Amino acid sequence: xxxxxxEKTLVSTNRIPGLKNLPLLxxxxxxxxxxxxVDAVGCVPGDWVICVSGSGSRAATGDxxxxxxxxxxxxxxxxxxxx
Amino acid sequence: xxxxxxEKTLVSTNRIPGLKNLPLLxxxxxxxxxxxxVDAVGCVPGDWVICVSGSGSRAATGDxxxxxxxxxxxxxxxxxxxx
Amino acid sequence: xxxxxxEKTLVSTNRIPGLKNLPLLxxxxxxxxxxxxVDAVGCVPGDWVICVSGSGSRAATGDxxxxxxxxxxxxxxxxxxxx
Amino acid sequence: xxxxxxEKTLVSTNRIPGLKNLPLLxxxxxxxxxxxxVDAVGCVPGDWVICVSGSGSRAATGDxxxxxxxxxxxxxxxxxxxx
Amino acid sequence: xxxxxxEKTLVSTNRIPGLKNLPLLxxxxxxxxxxxxVDAVGCVPGDWVICVSGSGSRAATGDxxxxxxxxxxxxxxxxxxxx
Numbered sequence: 106x107x108x109x110x111x112e113k114t115l116v117s118t119n120r121i122p123g124l125k126n127l128p129l130l131x132x133x134x135x136x137x138x139x140x141x142x143v144d145a146v147g148c149v150p151g152d153w154v155i156c157v158s159g160s161g162s163r164a165a166t167g168d169x170x171x172x173x174x175x176x177x178x179x180x181x182x183x184x185x186x187x188x
Numbered sequence: 189x190x191x192x193x194x195e196k197t198l199v200s201t202n203r204i205p206g207l208k209n210l211p212l213l214x215x216x217x218x219x220x221x222x223x224x225x226v227d228a229v230g231c232v233p234g235d236w237v238i239c240v241s242g243s244g245s246r247a248a249t250g251d252x253x254x255x256x257x258x259x260x261x262x263x264x265x266x267x268x269x270x271x
Numbered sequence: 272x273x274x275x276x277x278e279k280t281l282v283s284t285n286r287i288p289g290l291k292n293l294p295l296l297x298x299x300x301x302x303x304x305x306x307x308x309v310d311a312v313g314c315v316p317g318d319w320v321i322c323v324s325g326s327g328s329r330a331a332t333g334d335x336x337x338x339x340x341x342x343x344x345x346x347x348x349x350x351x352x353x354x
Numbered sequence: 355x356x357x358x359x360x361e362k363t364l365v366s367t368n369r370i371p372g373l374k375n376l377p378l379l380x381x382x383x384x385x386x387x388x389x390x391x392v393d394a395v396g397c398v399p400g401d402w403v404i405c406v407s408g409s410g411s412r413a414a415t416g417d418x419x420x421x422x423x424x425x426x427x428x429x430x431x432x433x434x435x436x437x
Numbered sequence: 438x439x440x441x442x443x444e445k446t447l448v449s450t451n452r453i454p455g456l457k458n459l460p461l462l463x464x465x466x467x468x469x470x471x472x473x474x475v476d477a478v479g480c481v482p483g484d485w486v487i488c489v490s491g492s493g494s495r496a497a498t499g500d501x502x503x504x505x506x507x508x509x510x511x512x513x514x515x516x517x518x519x520x
Contacts, residue, residue, distance in 0.1 A: 120262030165338035172248035179286030203428030255414035331504035345452030369511030421497035
């Protein structure tokens with residue numbers, strides 16, 4: 106898993122039905138690269154979160170057929186950005 | 189998932205039957221690296237889109253046996269390229 | 272698999288139930304990039320460990336539905352950091 | 355999927371039985387990094403091809419248990435290397 | 438698949454039972470990055486080998502539940518390191 110910071114919600118009106126209504130969030134790794142993650146926890150911009158990638162990200166949504174490759178599975182209690 | 193911009197259609201006459209007739213599009217990440225994605229939404233060059241990779245990309249086509257590793261699952265309503 | 276060094280425990284109170292109570296550890300590759308791994312062995316900060324990624328990391332927890340993408344599967348007896 | 359150019363055949367006499375007799379080809383991405391792909395189409399050195407990675411590459415061979423992570427699934431009709 | 442050169446055996450006494458007694462080898466890509474692979478062929482330090490990653494690496498061990506993400510599946514007959 107990797108640590109990301111939540112940036113904002115991503116709006117995609119025209120999307121496949123399989124994505125359902127789960128929120129899609131833009132998240133950013135410390136090195137600056139952006140990804141889009143499904144939020145299975147409920148978080149807000151600024152939160153430091155743990156994301157699972159790969160097939161584990163589908164299991165994390167509770168629906169193994171959910172078409173994701175990155176899912177937020179936890180909010181980190183305290184993260185020192187300068188690590 | 190990652191954000192890509194659609195560039196163009198990719199024509200491959202000689203391909204395995206499993207790819208069927210789904211359109212293959214060349215997409216580009218902001219950093220410039222190109223990939224080829226199956227289009228499950230219906231988009232045009234210039235669109236900013238969300239792509240799912242890995243096994244989730246197969247689920248996104250609606251056929252778990254579809255031989256892809258990258259599928260377009262949504263068009264982004266508004267994307268600020270300068271993020 | 273990749274070699275990592277264990278840094279510290281990661282505390283995430285607000286997380287999905289599927290993560291259960293397995294410890295989450297921050298691990299670091301020699302090049303400095305950090306990841307978060309589930310500990311299936313029992314290790315302490317400073318240990319050099321082997322981590323499995325991808326779907327194999329879920330098998331390594333003994334629960335194929337466990338939502339991880341990185342699991343510690345062994346402690347290395349002796350690791351010469353300068354390789 | 356990614357675009358590669360076929361370089362040459364790779365000979366490996368001592369290999370696991372599961373690889374069967376499918377041809378293994380050395381392919382190269384535009385940035386120069388080499389990989390080894392199973393050829394499910396029938397191509398020759400110099401061809402620009404589409405390769406599927408991950409679990410989709412196994413589906414592409416027609417045998418889900420085939421131990422590959424990269425399979426050539428199509429020859430590109432026309433590829434402008436300078437893109 | 439990728440080409441690696443075998444460096445040495447990795448000793449990990451404290452490891453999960455699922456890894457069984459298959460040998461773990463440190464392998465190195467041409468660019469220098471190290472990984473740990475399960476040996477399904479039987480090779481020695483210095484050999485240039487083909488490794489399968491991802492879920493295909495588990496199939497390559499003959500046990501789909503084997504917790505690996507990189508397995509040596511063939512020894513290359515002749516590899517010109519200068520490509």
